[in-house]
Amino acid sequence: MASTQSPNAKLTPSTTTWRENLSALKIGIAQVDVTPPVGIESGVWGASKVSRSEAVHIGLFVTVLAREDSSGKKSFIAGIDLCVLGCVECAENMLSQIASQLGIDKDQLLFSSSHSHSTPLPCIHRSKKDGHELVPGFIEQIIAGTVKACKEAAKNIADVDVTWAYGKCDLAINRDLPCGSHEVVAFNPDIVADDTLAVGRVSDKNGKLVATIANYACHPTTLAWDNRAISPDYVGEAREIVQSTTKVPMLFLQGASGDLSPRNQYSGDTGLADKNGTNLGHSILATLASMQSPSTELRWQGIVESGALLGEWHEFPTQGSSVTSEKRLDVQVRVKEMKSIDQLREEWAGIDPGALEERIQRAVRLRIGYESGQMVTHPVWVWQWGDAFFVAQPGEAYSFLQTELRKRNPGRVIFVLNLTNYPGLFYLPTKSAYVAPAYQAWQTLLAPGALDAVIDGANAEIKKLIGGN
Amino acid sequence: MAVSIREDLRPPKDVWTPPSARLKAGVAQREINPPVGIRSASWGAAKVHVATGIHNKISTTAMAVISEKNFVQYLVTVDWGWWQGKADDMAVRGEVLKALGIAEDQLQLHLTHTHAGPTTASDAAHLEGGDLVAGYHAKAIAGIISACEEARDKSVEANITWGYGKCDLAVNRDLYCGSEDVVGFNPELPADDTLTVGRVSDLAGKTLGIVVNYACHPTTLAWRNTEVSPDFVGSARDLIEARVKAPMLFLQGASGELSPRDNYSGDVEVADKNGRILGFATLAVLEKMAHPGMRMHYLGSVESGALLGDWEDVAFTPPSGVAHVRINVDVPLQKLPTIEELRERWKNVDEGARETRIKRAMKLRVGYVIDGAATHPVWIWMWGDAVIVGQPGEAYSYFQTELRKRHPDRVIFVLNCTNGPGYMYLPTPDSYERHRYQSWQTLLAAGALEKITNEVSAEISKFPKNPNL
Numbered sequence: 001m002a003s004t005q006s007p008n009a010k011l012t013p014s015t016t017t018w019r020e021n022l023s024a025l026k027i028g029i030a031q032v033d034v035t036p037p038v039g040i041e042s043g044v045w046g047a048s049k050v051s052r053s054e055a056v057h058i059g060l061f062v063t064v065l066a067r068e069d070s071s072g073k074k075s076f077i078a079g080i081d082l083c084v085l086g087c088v089e090c091a092e093n094m095l096s097q098i099a100s101q102l103g104i105d106k107d108q109l110l111f112s113s114s115h116s117h118s119t120p121l122p123c124i125h126r127s128k129k130d131g132h133e134l135v136p137g138f139i140e141q142i143i144a145g146t147v148k149a150c151k152e153a154a155k156n157i158a159d160v161d162v163t164w165a166y167g168k169c170d171l172a173i174n175r176d177l178p179c180g181s182h183e184v185v186a187f188n189p190d191i192v193a194d195d196t197l198a199v200g201r202v203s204d205k206n207g208k209l210v211a212t213i214a215n216y217a218c219h220p221t222t223l224a225w226d227n228r229a230i231s232p233d234y235v236g237e238a239r240e241i242v243q244s245t246t247k248v249p250m251l252f253l254q255g256a257s258g259d260l261s262p263r264n265q266y267s268g269d270t271g272l273a274d275k276n277g278t279n280l281g282h283s284i285l286a287t288l289a290s291m292q293s294p295s296t297e298l299r300w301q302g303i304v305e306s307g308a309l310l311g312e313w314h315e316f317p318t319q320g321s322s323v324t325s326e327k328r329l330d331v332q333v334r335v336k337e338m339k340s341i342d343q344l345r346e347e348w349a350g351i352d353p354g355a356l357e358e359r360i361q362r363a364v365r366l367r368i369g370y371e372s373g374q375m376v377t378h379p380v381w382v383w384q385w386g387d388a389f390f391v392a393q394p395g396e397a398y399s400f401l402q403t404e405l406r407k408r409n410p411g412r413v414i415f416v417l418n419l420t421n422y423p424g425l426f427y428l429p430t431k432s433a434y435v436a437p438a439y440q441a442w443q444t445l446l447a448p449g450a451l452d453a454v455i456d457g458a459n460a461e462i463k464k465l466i467g468g469n
Numbered sequence: 470m471a472v473s474i475r476e477d478l479r480p481p482k483d484v485w486t487p488p489s490a491r492l493k494a495g496v497a498q499r500e501i502n503p504p505v506g507i508r509s510a511s512w513g514a515a516k517v518h519v520a521t522g523i524h525n526k527i528s529t530t531a532m533a534v535i536s537e538k539n540f541v542q543y544l545v546t547v548d549w550g551w552w553q554g555k556a557d558d559m560a561v562r563g564e565v566l567k568a569l570g571i572a573e574d575q576l577q578l579h580l581t582h583t584h585a586g587p588t589t590a591s592d593a594a595h596l597e598g599g600d601l602v603a604g605y606h607a608k609a610i611a612g613i614i615s616a617c618e619e620a621r622d623k624s625v626e627a628n629i630t631w632g633y634g635k636c637d638l639a640v641n642r643d644l645y646c647g648s649e650d651v652v653g654f655n656p657e658l659p660a661d662d663t664l665t666v667g668r669v670s671d672l673a674g675k676t677l678g679i680v681v682n683y684a685c686h687p688t689t690l691a692w693r694n695t696e697v698s699p700d701f702v703g704s705a706r707d708l709i710e711a712r713v714k715a716p717m718l719f720l721q722g723a724s725g726e727l728s729p730r731d732n733y734s735g736d737v738e739v740a741d742k743n744g745r746i747l748g749f750a751t752l753a754v755l756e757k758m759a760h761p762g763m764r765m766h767y768l769g770s771v772e773s774g775a776l777l778g779d780w781e782d783v784a785f786t787p788p789s790g791v792a793h794v795r796i797n798v799d800v801p802l803q804k805l806p807t808i809e810e811l812r813e814r815w816k817n818v819d820e821g822a823r824e825t826r827i828k829r830a831m832k833l834r835v836g837y838v839i840d841g842a843a844t845h846p847v848w849i850w851m852w853g854d855a856v857i858v859g860q861p862g863e864a865y866s867y868f869q870t871e872l873r874k875r876h877p878d879r880v881i882f883v884l885n886c887t888n889g890p891g892y893m894y895l896p897t898p899d900s901y902e903r904h905r906y907q908s909w910q911t912l913l914a915a916g917a918l919e920k921i922t923n924e925v926s927a928e929i930s931k932f933p934k935n936p937n938l
Contacts (some may be wrong), residue, residue: 045774
């Protein structure tokens with residue numbers, strides 16, 4: 001109802017159209033329960049004295065988005081309630097089988113762990129503690145569940161509109177805490193944490209909600225050594241809250257959380273995991289509520305003479321971007337000068353024997369295929385789905401990866417995924433973390449500068465794709 | 470479970486205390502729905518000026534705080550729009566003060582600023598729907614008094630946790646349109662997204678009430694709407710109250726240039742959608758809060774797979790300091806035009822809109838401009854680690870961002886539309902240069918906002934500080 005007769009009727013802003021990041025794609029979603037049997041060895045805590053799980057807090061799920069391009073080729077993003085892939089050998093085994101059963105190349109799948117620290121480790125090599133006998137069966141369950149979810153998601157593929165947006169969530173805090181000569185992995189009240197939440201809303205051509213996607217960076221370490229339950233940690237309750245409100249599956253993707261965790265953590269209380277999940281779940285719902293109607297943009301309608309001189313915008317249908325690209329980059333990074341396993345044993349000689357063995361086992365399995373000082377490739381997948389980008393890599397990058405990529409590319413919504421595919425299942429700390437020195441810097445096999453190389457590589461690819469559009 | 474604790478590794482600051490208060494407090498709410506058919510005329514562009522229905526309940530919520538010598542302070546909100554003049558304000562506030570037997574400075578009576586509320590004017594009897602106003606105002610006054618009395622009478626020792634969060638409902642609404650600025654969504658300017666929340670709990674941890682302060686014009690519903698509504702505040706409150714099972718007290722922030730992106734609508738569902746953004750964001754903030762009456766102590770460093778640091782919740786007694794001051798800031802006035810000059814200024818505007826503007830302009834002056842000068846009243850209350858700053862104008866968000874920036878060690882609630890007189894915009898200097906609506910609605914000259922900000926900031930600095938924050 002613009003006031004067309006007003007002498008002010010010609011007033012017009014310099015920009016008369018505003019739209020969110022929108023995509024028009026062919027996508028399907030499916031979710032499959034992969035909860036292992038109670039009794040399986042679960043949790044990844046060196047300080048834990050009991051390895052056998054005694055209950056299920058909330059079930060574990062694999063959630064898959066399948067996308068089909070114009071040639072009929074399919075690609076998949078699978079988010080699963082797992083801590084990590086365990087070791088390169090087991091990762092190779094699992095992902096090869098999944099790709100083979102789906103008849104796809106491995107680079108057509110982003111297999112991303114949510115990083116819950118209260119799930120079994122799908123690795124047959126690392127531990128032989130109580131409940132380990134159930135691990136091989138769990139690995140088979142993951143493979144079968146993922147294949148099933150991928151096939152169902154592929155079957156559900158349809159034309160959809162996706163709205164992408166950033167929101168905020170303050171669940172995460174910084175966890176690099178200086179304590180004299182060491183840096184400890186704990187809540188640091190003095191450093192501000194990245195609170196960015198990236199959300200996608202998938203709707204069918206009638207505007208009906210089909211799926212939601214949430215990408216947030218925060219270690220799922222609410223539950224720790226005192227917990228005996230299998231759990232997705234805070235992701236479980238976040239997903240239940242979002243799914244019970246929206247009535248469609250939610251795909252959760254862990255962000256670059258190397259230095260981020262909840263403030264309240266290391267607990268045996270599943271209620272605390274639920275509290276943290278409620279925070280994230282409500283933040284996701286707030287972001288979803290802030291989006292415009294699917295596949296619409298705002299257009300300037302003119303001024304309205306009222307008590308004040310008002311300006312009106314209305315929603316109009318529009319078309320999201322269908323430009324897509326899915327590429328794997330092999331970023332060159334240097335391996336640091338590693339201490340020998342014997343040196344590590346000596347260095348850690350005074351600590352709790354359980355914790356020592358956990359650390360040694362991790363170190364042994366981690367360094368397979370890596371030698372001190374050599375240049376290696378760290379894989380990074382950069383996928384463009386219309387107006388959104390997915391940047392995924394296997395390591396545990398510090399949040400600098402996502403803040404920097406988003407700062408350099410403010411016009412697009414960028415999903416940044418840690419713990420996706422393999423090899424390279426170690427931290428990507430900032431240079432300052434090596435100086436501290438932080439746990440993440442002695443856990444990683446890479447020399448300082450690796451994170452920057454990954455950022456530069458991914459950024460160059462994004463720039464190329466944006467420029468090419 | 471006993472874990473290996475390293476006492477030698479501790480952070481320099483090993484206690485983290487959330488902003489909080491221990492006060493004797495109570496919260497109560499009353500529904501004060503007006504009758505259908507009552508005058509409801511907030512928009513010059515509207516063709517219907519009476520309510521045809523009630524979208525969501527109109528309510529009043531009171532919080533009472535009782536300090537030494539039974540000194541009672543009342544923080545009260547009402548789902549109404551704004552006062553047109555001092556007579557209207559005092560017709561309600563004066564009655565409340567009298568009934569409660571308190572001094573003026575013991576009450577902050579706040580209007581949430583809905584633009585779909587019943588009229589607040591006490592001189593509307595001759596207008597369509599005006600015959601219902603006097604009876605309704607009497608009912609509303611009784612409801613306000615009753616809520617205050619209940620809040621006072623059921624006050625108990627309470628732990629209050631204060632916190633900031635973020636909500637992206639608000640956008641900037643100063644839209645450059647060549648020679649003039651228009652009140653409409655400006656996609657190119659960021660908006661303050663700060664959300665301030667207080668959670669009042671009894672000593673058993675039961676939630677007694679939630680206080681929410683957010684800056685965003687409730688202008689979702691506009692000239693096409695004919696139903697009475699609290700606008701977005703309604704569904705936000707419904708969502709929060711359904712979850713926490715206690716009343717939510719909403720306080721409009723310094724929203725002079727802030728509004729929802731989706732506004733000027735006739736569709737109540739849009740108001741509900743906007744409310745969900747605020748409601749979910751508030752629920753997220755509540756989950757991040759520490760448990761009532763708890764702070765965190767660094768327990769020690771734990772040798773696990775990594776060197777971890779464990780914080781634990783420990784009960785403490787929050788600060789119970791209460792302070793209050795009212796200041797009267799000498800503010801510069803613009804050259805005030807005569808009625809004839811206003812008619813000439815708006816001669817090309819539709820007659821109805823023009824007369825609305827002139828009437829508003831003249832009522833503003835009564836009781837505020839005295840002998841060519843004006844003082845702007847501000848009430849500043851300290852409740853533990855929080856400060857509540859209320860004033861009658863519609864300040865730009867500079868007021869709140871600046872106060873919060875200058876006092877990062879406190880949680881500051883900033884309230885527009887509180888008490889009176891001075892029911893006018895407090896714009897930034899560039900608003901005068903751009904000849905924005907807010908600069909010609911106000912009687913104040915450029916510099917008033919900065920002067921008020923400086924004097925309020927100076928008063929806050931005088932309050933005792935909590936060394937633990």
